[in-house]
Amino acid sequence: MNPNLRAALVAYREVIGDEQVVVEREVLTRYETATFHTDNKIVAVLRPSSVEQVQQCMAISTQYSVATYPISTGKNVGYGSRVPSADNCIILELKRLNRILEFNEDLAYVSLEPGVTQQQLYDFLKEKKSKLWMDATGSFLDHSIIGNIAERGFGHTPFADHFNNVGGMDVVLANGKLLHTGFGRFGNAKAAGVYRWGVGPYLDGLFAQSNLGIITRVTLWLMPAPEYCQNFFFSVEKSDDLSEVIELLRPLRLDGTIQSAMHIGNDYKVISSIRRYPWEESQGEVPLSKELMAKLAEKWDFGAWNASGSLYGSKQEVALARKRIKKHLQGRVKKLRFLDEGLLRLAEKLQKPYHWLTGVNLPEMLKLLKPIFGLTTGVPTGEMIASTYWRKKQAAPANPDPDRDRCGLMWLAPVAPTKGQYAQEIWSIVESTMLKYAFEPAVSITLITERAMDCVVSISYDRDVAGEDERAQSCHDEMLNKLTASGYYPYRLGIHSMGGLPASEDAYIELMTALNGVWNPNKIMAPSRYPFK
């Protein structure tokens, strides 16, 4: 151990206590484990419990030049989990900073620390009998809200674009100093948190997908619960119909008929949400054959592409939007169906097919529909984590942990303008590349904003099968190269893709390098995280 690191560890222990500086090899190994192969080793995990301790730890890291990688609750599944983007880092885990610092029902916001999980915020709002909704995700119940925001993750309601609902931040810089963004830099500013721009440059953007600071507080805007919410679903039969689906939906998303982030999953995506790989029926063959997929699709009544969206407002407003959607989509898509809480409750009670559920495996469908409906109304769910076990030979246990159970998962999420031709081109690259590597091309397209869609591609595999880790990484890399060559760049990177972008063509690298030189002078903060390319 180099003497600098030794001295730093002594200093960290003084600040946060011996038991919060973890160096046991067994624990470190767990932190070094993701849902794909990783090489980066860590030397310790620090567990501060307050902003002051985070500041002190960073001051120590700077003093002794110790590379330090902050994580919140470390649930960055599919993108690297808790594993740092560089070798030989210390992990600074912010799980213990888990306070909800402020709550304002009138102005519809909450202010929280990085250890606050989505389940915690959900429970808090419930306990307060709040009429506000959070926007939830289908990832872990204990994933950090700030961690998700820092990666610009998204959800399902009109507040789906999480970073877009940040009213202000506190940030600890590499040198340990604290910064308040927006009006927050003036201690008495009343509008801090509600008016994000503040006065002067707007800085929040610097701290998402970057290594320029550690977010220790976010003011998050919440959504006033509408009187009524209704989901709608439809599908199309052929994978070539994707282009038309996107063209049909764009105007509805742009004009506000659909106010939330719609999702369009393909057959591979749907089946992996419902069940594990059909090892028996396929007699162990991969990838899933077209014939078997056709059978599964018939059984569960899904199409090549399956869309789900949600309408919000008064009952009458939703009725108007529904009418417009029907008029626009009827005859052009299959099985346009609407679902609300009442119908869901009824279906659950009866457990027998409704007209719109005719022929469907109802209990199985409800298992999928209930959490989807929940997500569109701000209820987090951990149900979908089971899908990371898609290619495993055993079912997901009651407490799924894809890192521990050697589930293979890599995500790649290119963004495009919401145009049919782009969706179709992305799909064509993804399908051909993934099938070539014998993986199922599971894709979910999210109309994240009025104009843009995120196409989330899952490479799911079994890390216990020899050679799969390498094959998945090769498949990922080839796909990323093809996508960026065609103009489709990912909205987010993982440690498997941090080095995968082509070089940019302007002053960006020079500028960001200089910026980093100022804000992260001895490069100790999260090295190689979102490198400047």
Place this chain on the structure above:
Amino acid sequence: MNPNLRAALVAYREVIGDEQVVVEREVLTRYETATFHTDNKIVAVLRPSSVEQVQQCMAISTQYSVATYPISTGKNVGYGSRVPSADNCIILELKRLNRILEFNEDLAYVSLEPGVTQQQLYDFLKEKKSKLWMDATGSFLDHSIIGNIAERGFGHTPFADHFNNVGGMDVVLANGKLLHTGFGRFGNAKAAGVYRWGVGPYLDGLFAQSNLGIITRVTLWLMPAPEYCQNFFFSVEKSDDLSEVIELLRPLRLDGTIQSAMHIGNDYKVISSIRRYPWEESQGEVPLSKELMAKLAEKWDFGAWNASGSLYGSKQEVALARKRIKKHLQGRVKKLRFLDEGLLRLAEKLQKPYHWLTGVNLPEMLKLLKPIFGLTTGVPTGEMIASTYWRKKQAAPANPDPDRDRCGLMWLAPVAPTKGQYAQEIWSIVESTMLKYAFEPAVSITLITERAMDCVVSISYDRDVAGEDERAQSCHDEMLNKLTASGYYPYRLGIHSMGGLPASEDAYIELMTALNGVWNPNKIMAPSRYPFK
């Protein structure tokens, strides 16, 4: 003239041509003139016509250490017009970069240069028979859209928060290098302009209200024109009713019943929009007496506070929103009235009172209502510039130019969370301070976002009256001090207020100074613009 400057001028002339480097004293004096007293002199005006020329000019400025102040069309009225924030600058005027570079009807955006004016974009959309609306302002028809965005100006439709509708930028740095924000740094990225965050840190925020770069291109999102738009108006009688008005409106703004930036103007604001100061009736006395205001208010039928908002959607959707607004406001406010294009046309044709216009000076009211309705449907207007002549002894000419005509105008625009008590407290500070200095406390409160309001205070005076410039500045400074001491910070600064903020309490100054050291190394870009406090 110092030899560096002399050499720089030679170099500028080589790049952009002799006739585009203006040094005539008479012209320079015009650029040094705002709607309040300014001391800063300029040494030349450069008029490049392309991004390449802007880059070359900045490279020269850096080489010869010439302080350079970029302006777009220079219509920053009430905040300093074209006058730089420091003495002895060269002005880099971007008026000739006036191309609309890209237009996409399907994805609802336009990409433009800093010389593009709001009238130009409006005409362009009309010519294209576009079904998209821009968001317009009541400032000059020839004000620059990018200039307004760079100051985070706002308008009247659901797209009122202009900076919030920027999809990406091109920026020339102090050293002349070009940066594309978001995905734009990858030359082939299809989502550049539609997905603003890009991948990695989001940088756009750095270039609004700053001196870190010159914005030479913005992709601006436009609003799909709704089927129907209806304005609504109401007033309250007592100035103390403001608090209740804000409390009534907040939930409607938060839940999306009101999707646009509502405006609430007080009696002083309304009267100064309708006519000049009543010099005759007041026998030359200032400020306007309560008695005379009461008479004027009766004649034109306005209240102590007068709100105007707008509803958008299908006719049926607007009807639902209208019903909700009626239910929520009726009995609590006076004269709740609704106005749409049909009614406006009819009223114009008949020129006689409608029920809702009973007793009102109809031609005068229409003069005010028509441009307001226009603004809520994306039609720019120059009509409101006349109000800058409020305290002048002569009426505004056909081609109003407040700088030239020595109109006095200073703006101060504190932000607060949308709570009645805050509005009332701001109003109390503004009223007492302005009356003390014998100015009319004209205030317009804009519910700019779901949670925040901008309170725009106008100090209007006549620069031809001896001592008024000084008195206005003192009034402004005292008001700003009181407001910030109470926690109300302005959303924007002018050159009359650049030095007026208290020091911040965290790492901000240190950080921004370092940032500036990197991006603006010899401090030649817009010195003293949004200083780091």
